[in-house]
Amino acid sequence: MATVHIPTLFQQAALEVSGKKLDNLTGATVISKLGLDSVAVMELVAHFEEKLNIRMPDEDLAKVQTVADLGGLVKRLMPSGSEVTW
Amino acid sequence: MSKWNAPNLIAALDESKGLTDKGYTFLDRDQKELFLSWDGLRAEAMKRAAHFRKYGLKKGDRVAMVLPDGEDFVPTFLGAVWAGLVPVPLYPPLSMGKLDSYRDTMVAVLTKAEPTYLVTLSKMQQVLWAGLTHVKSLKGVITAEELKAPAPEGVSQDPAQVSDDDLAFLQFTSGSTSTPKGVAVTHGNLRANAWAIMVDGLKSDSETDHGVSWLPLYHDMGLIGFVIAPLFHKVQVTFIPTMSFVRSATLWFETIHRVRGTITFAPNFAYALATKRTKPEQLARWDLSCVKAFGCGAEPINSGTMRTFVETLSKAKLNPNALLPCYGMAEATLAISFIGMDETLxxxxxxxxxxxxxxxxxxxxxxxxxxxxxxxxxxxxxxxxxxxxxxxxxxxxxxxxxxxxxxxxxxxxxxxxxxxxxxxxxxxxxxxxxxxxxxxxxxxxxxxxxxxxKDLIIINGRNYDPQRLEWLVDEMAGVRKGSSVAFSKPGAASEELIIVLEARTSSQTELEALKEAVKQRIVEQMQLTPADVVVCPVGSLPKTSSGKLQRSKTRQQYLDGTVGKEGNRTIGSNAEKVVLARHVAMSLLGRSRHRARRVVEHALEVxxxxxxxxxxxxxxxxxxxxxxxxx
Missing domain, CATH: 2.30.38.10 (Luciferase; Domain 3)
Incomplete structure (x- = not known):
């Protein structure tokens, strides 16, 4: 079964798409306050989708504000039994 | 002389009847194609016009549209126009962005445009509607899905009668969220600019030309350039979802290669991004010799970016003459000037x-x-x-x-x-x-x-472009890229130069040293001494929702003594992506200025x-x- 730790994956993705080192990510971290521009965010989404083999719909992404929100969305989209934590 | 010479967009759509071999192709995120012939587009528009009329909408009524996908956007826009309505295209909410500030902007725009209905996807309805209930003119939401259903019985599907002076649609261009301005584009404007672009500018041929675009359709370059003008002159277009381009920029060139595209347009940043992402394997495989116009506008054109693009893509048989710098803005419908088709940069x-x-x-x-x-x-x-x-x-x-x-x-x-x-x-x-x-x-x-x-700084009778000063500061070690602002304030004898920037500094000594270094650099390079240099914490300078630094607001904050004290803003990073954010990230803000200017020091890799x-x-x-x- 797949195990996904959202903050870790987020950090890896941010480093890859924008060379940004993000520390101390928690579920409560508000993504729009991380200093990532909207294009970096889209690239990050693409990174998540590729890594986890899921599709995150635009209307769901619009509602995502925090790392925990993102975790909730990923959890919903992953095959049942996958462990998603944040 | 184009054989297509319809007096307005409605007539251009009407003459599409029976033309089934060419039209618009919409790719989805999985690269699946939906083809709508000219004839099919006309039928889809008529159907939607009937739905709109069923809601009691009449000629001149505004309809706001938040539809991210071309296959919904284009028939809905055309259906509204067919019924004589005035569509108001708006950008969709950002992924993981700030929904509340998005809604604030929407409310300001809608209050100005006074639409009767908002058209959006049913799944987007819930996200949007919560914040919009207090826009007085809005009676409700019409979903894109409803408009797809068979036309209601007993409602006219006849084309509206319009004159040149009638409004065709509103293009919002505001640089500030508090005072949005909607450019009132008439049917006469659309015909004139479509002719300028397709006939005078591109010398298009409906038999052989094929447009390829990933541009957002709520932006003038995407909407006028790739939906309206090609429909007037019957040039087929393949649309790539904007988000697919952002996720994978080379899809743009890949699609051109695959469909043998001849006409495409994009802002400078897109050329930089797609060139950077292009791999040798792709260059060896692609044949882009089919392209006659790689148009570049909508933001300052960087000659360095353009040259890198030409040099790199020449390996994929790109004709250097295809590069087409241009200038325009929404207030002029879209295009103002093009270089000749046989000229190069x-x-x-x-x-x-x-x-x-x-x-x-x-x-x-x-x-x-x-x-x-x-x-x-x-x-x-x-x-x-x-x-x-x-x-x-x-x-x-x-x-x-x-x-x-x-x-x-x-x-x-x-x-x-x-x-x-x-x-x-x-x-x-x-x-x-x-x-x-x-x-x-x-x-x-x-x-x-x-x-x-308006940003020009005039000191002692000399003119300085603030961007030039900001680039000098941006290059310095310790300064956050794309986060410096130059402006002037009234001084004793002349205006005085003020530089505000963001940096991470840990001590007072470091801060003072940085200020001194900035002053020195400006003096060395521009023979101009800043009267003041202010170093602020990272993320504290005001930016627009699209990530562009707000020079005038920063200046005002400086004069008020509040600069750097207003908490963290939300978007922003280095300069190259700020530009990208402005154009792709569904911004109302950057869309008004289709301008080009020299940006030599600012080459993305430089x-x-x-x-x-x-x-x-x-x-x-x-x-x-x-x-x-x-x-």
Missing amino acids: STDVIETDAYQKHRTAEPVHLTRLAEGKAQEVVNCGKTFPGHEVGIFDDEGKRLADRRIGEIQVRGPSIAKGYFRDPDATERTFGGGWLKTGDLGYLANGNLYIVGRK RTVTDAVGKLRLASDYFSNRLTRLF
Whole structure:
């Protein structure tokens, strides 16, 4: 079964798409306050989708504000039994 | 002469009847294609018009649209126009962005446009509607899904009767969320600009041409350039979802290669991004010799980016003459000037001193660039037949060739004004000329853009472009890229220069050293001493929701003594992506200015002036070699 730790994956993705080192990510971290521009965010989404083999719909992404929100969305989209934590 | 000469968009759609072999192809995120022939588009528009009428909508009523996908957007937009309604295209909410500030902007725009209904996807309805209930004019939401259903019985599907002066749609362009301005584009404007683009500019041929676009459709370049103008002149188009382009930029070139595209347009940043992402394997495989126009506009054109693009893609058989710098803005419907189809990128090197002191563009030898005594300006070509570009000084006097002043335009493409905003309309459209707010000059009928008028810093009688000063600061170690702001404030004898920037500093000593270094650099490079340098915490300077630094707001905060004290903003990072954010990230804000200007030091890969000069030398060698081969 797949195990996904959202903050870790987020950090890896941010480093890859924008060379940004993000520390101390928690579920409560508000993504729009991380200093990532909207294009970096889209690239990050693409990174998540590729890594986890899921599709995150635009209307769901619009509602995502925090790392925990993102975790909730990923959890919903992953095959049942996958462990998603944040 | 194009064989297509419909008097308006509705007639252009009506003459599509029976044309089933060509039309628009919409790709989805999985690369699946949906093809709608010209005939099919007409049928879809008629059906949607009937739905709109069933809701009681009448000619002139506004309909707001938040539809991210082309296959929904295009038939809905055309259906509204067919019924004589006035569509108001708006950008969708950002992924993981701030929904509340998005809603604030929406409310401001909708309050101005006063639409009767909002059309959106049913799944988006819930996200949007919560914040919009207090827009008084709005009666409710119509979903894109409803509009797809068979036409309601007993409702007319006849085309609306429109005259040239009737409103066709509203294009919102505001630079500030509190006072949005909707450009009132008429049916006459659309016909004129479609002709200028497709016939005078691109010399399009409906038999052989094929457009490829990933541009957002709520942005004028995507909507006018790839939906409206091609429909008038029956040039087929393949649409790539904007988000697919952002996720994978080379999909743009890949699609052109696959469908044998001939016409495409994009802002400068997209050329930089897609070139950077292109792999040798792709270059070896692609054949882009089919492209006759790689249009570049909508933001300052960086000659360095363009040269890197041409050089890289020449390995995929790109014809360098395909590169087409252009200038335009929503207030002129879209296009103002193009270079000729048989011309390639050309630039003018002008002396900085004469520009700053006398507002003249004196051509000098390229070597002066390396000495830092000159600057390079991209040629944006000539305006179209029936249109006129003039350069005016502050007193409204028309200037001669090579004198720098405000670019003004008149002709049939110039919009009626801003919707329900007589003051702003008078300021920008008054006196028969559209005041673009851009500074530039004409030389032999060709237009060169040097900067923005309102941001110009004038100190001791010399003109300084703030961006030039900001780039100098941006290059410095310790300064957060794309986060410095230059402006002036009234001083004792003249205006004084103020620099505000963001940096991470841990001690007072470090902070003072950085301030000193900034002053020194400005003095060295520009012979100008900043009266004050303010270092603020990272993320504290005001930016627009699209990530562009707000110079005027920063200036106001400085004068009020509140600069750097307003908490963290939300978006922003380095300069190159700020530009990207502005155009792709569904911004209302950056869309008004289709301008181009010289940006030589700002080549995306360039971090120092020395580097820039080196690259420029290479580029100029490359170009002179190539030109020698051509002639």
